Amino acid sequence: MSSAVFRQWYRDLAMGMRFTFTGGREGWVRAVLTAVGVGLGVALLLLTAAVPNLLSAREARAEAREDRSIGYLDDQSKPTGESLVIADTDTEYRQREIRGRLLQPEGAKAPLPPGVAEFPAPGEMVVSPALSELLESDAGKLLRERLPYEMVGTIGQAGLIGSTDLVYYAGSKEIADRVDGSVVARIDAFGMDTTGLPDDEVDPILLLLTLVVFVVLLMPVAVFIATAVRFGGERRDRRLAALRLVGSDGRMTRRIAAGEALAGSLLGLLFGAGFFLLGRAVAGSVEVFDISVFPSDLDPSPGLALLVAVAVPTAAILVTLFALRGVVIEPLGVVRKAxxxxxxxxxxxxxxxxxxxxxxxxxxxxxxxxxxxxxxxxxxxxxxxxxxxxxxxxxxxxxxxxxxxxxxxxxxxxxxxxxxxxxxxxxxxxxxxxxxxxxxxxxxxxxxxxxxxxPTGQDTTRAQLELVLPEDARVSVVGEKLKRARGAQTTAALSSAAVSATAKDPELLTDLTVGDCAALRELATIPSCRDGDVFRVESADDPSVTEPAVPGKTLYFDPTYTGDEQGAEIAWKLPAAVREVPERVDALRNGTVGLLATPGALPAKTESEFYGTIYVRTDPKVPDALDEVRNAAVAIDPLIRTWEWETTRRVxxxxxxxxxxxxxxxxxxxxxxxxxxxxxxxxxxxxxxxxxxxxxxxxxxxxxxxxxxxxxxxxxxxxxxxxxxxxxxxxxxxxxxxxxxxxxxxxxxxxxxxxxxxxxxxxxxxxxxxxxxxxxxxxxxxx
Structure with a gap:
């Protein structure tokens, strides 16, 4: 484009822009309507441009508060001046996830969780703003029973992924003796070390899905912007005819019209920036489909924001010229009216x-x-x-x-x-x-x-909650208490362990599941049962797993392995009668094989060798039955993990x-x-x-x-x-x-x-x- 042509374009576009802002009330109304239409689209484009920064900021905070990565210490480690014992007490309340942790610092230099100014004392907790609001509302009455701690502080943005996150950190003095390396861990730092980790492979179909989602969401925005710059088309045609009457040629007239559209689009950029900033300011108080953000996360990428700033005015000019390509503008009118x-x-x-x-x-x-x-x-x-x-x-x-x-x-x-x-x-x-x-x-x-x-294989008609007990919990005690819990219709308390045929260096282990007769019938078809009975469930795929389960034979709990610490080696002689029973088609646990035993059949002092699980069928007549059972479980032991059953789980x-x-x-x-x-x-x-x-x-x-x-x-x-x-x-x-x-x-x-x-x-x-x-x-x- 020569300098003369460039100057001519510049003059004509500038004249069109002046007509927009000096054409009286009619011109301003038209410009404002165009700006509002364009501005709404620009605001959504700026929001899209902020998505990369939004995702990276959320991921960075999620990694920063990770407590099982860079600072994880072995469960056999000893307390130091820089160690912190932390227990995972995540829970749910009315289908909303709540992240919870119990903290017990073991030294003056114990690491603070991100967003926490100081450790809460035992019986106290610091909470996220959204959780504080929930607990202080009528809707949080039932949750307050589950979190019997005094609120003494608020978690800052550095410790939260979104503005409506439900998070708490509570002080404790009883978890240092319960370190197991899983639910309760000893750490000396927070954060996740991603060094050397392989990049996640992206499923091609999921990548395709992501591309299509972005295109489908942004295409209507582009169409609306193109439509908005053509507002006021009929009145504009009359003005263009007047310009022809005073001597402008057809090309000049079209360029002037493009200048009017350019003015509306530039004003639309300002409106769009204003709409975006307004939406950004209120974003922290909005939650859509359980997703919330902090206003500071909505920071558009400079490159993408510049692309929006250039593309919108350019599109306004091109759309206007394209729309007028077949229109004959004459001094006495526009031929489009024919x-x-x-x-x-x-x-x-x-x-x-x-x-x-x-x-x-x-x-x-x-x-x-x-x-x-x-x-x-x-x-x-x-x-x-x-x-x-x-x-x-x-x-x-x-x-x-x-x-x-x-x-x-x-x-x-x-x-x-x-x-x-x-x-x-x-x-x-x-x-x-x-x-x-x-x-x-x-x-x-x-x-x-x-x-x-x-598919999870879980039958939600048989049970709705699965409670996993910590290692030192007694399943018999917890089971009896949960039977009386409000909201629990029936419970099945089952504990599991492995037994071997030899006291030292066992070559083959057999699974053992213990429960009362009612609980065992949830796993296998048992015609008759009384306390003291033992049953055997064969494996169709691998019969060898039940080879040690021979009636009258002695089996051992906690055998000793070479190079390891001495095991308890508790002997258990099987009764003379061990009946073989088939697994239930709809068993609570899929693939139940090995031995099933009632508590009366076991030797003394073996309960500590089991890990316990309790399955609860809730009472549909009790409001908030799931949360009532969760409250009862936390009251027994805050380290009990509760999982709600679902038939399928999405990737x-x-x-x-x-x-x-x-x-x-x-x-x-x-x-x-x-x-x-x-x-x-x-x-x-x-x-x-x-x-x-x-x-x-x-x-x-x-x-x-x-x-x-x-x-x-x-x-x-x-x-x-x-x-x-x-x-x-x-x-x-x-x-x-x-x-x-x-x-x-x-x-x-x-x-x-x-x-x-x-x-x-x-x-x-x-x-x-x-x-x-x-x-x-x-x-x-x-x-």
Missing amino acids: KPPRRRLWWRLLPPLAGLALLYPMIGQGSENGEFNEYMVTGGVVLLLVGITALLPWVVEAFVARLGSGAVSWQLAVRRLQLSSGTAARMVNGIAVAVAGAIALQMLFSGIEARYEV DQFADIRTGLLVGAAAVLTLIGASLLVSQLEQLRERRKLLSALVAFGTRRRTLGLSVLWQTAIPITLGLVLASTVGVTLGAVLLRMTNVKVSVDWSGVLAMTGIGAGVVVLVTALSMPPLMRMMRPEGLRTE
């Missing part, structure tokens, strides 16, 4: 076909044939979704051209759509792209979900991607609603005089209101039909790429389509009050 030529279909099919061509080579690849080409994936998905924005104007025009007579409201709406089908399609483009992407993602998630959901990476999608979708849905509302208000503002004139000629307000509803309903219906078609197509291609059988969850498709339609209905309802005000005769007043 009947426009019919839109051509052939070139509108090229983007989606090109997208399919990019994705086709990866069909059938699955996760076994290497990573997917990220550029081809991104390009293919983008082109398919862009194809919606190209096809929708043609679909709307072709459909409304065939609509005929009807009620007055219908005729007003149809005629308006026939004259400006492009404007109607632009307003719907964003929601159509969002729905198409949501349908494709829903199909992809549903198709691959089984691959990343691991963490898959669950994280799904959570990220839900959070992002909530943000995009908010943007969609806000941008649609701004677009709708802008459309009504441009037609204010026409609406007032129709009312002045006697048209009923109800008729005009219905006409506006029809003008929204027709294009949105066409847009959702097109979005469903493209979304199902894209979803099918993605499923074939992951080598999964294509199946369409029509209920999910209808749900995604219904959500999109619901957003439009809500926006239309919110635009009704302004519409009623614009129908007043004062709307005919002009300057």
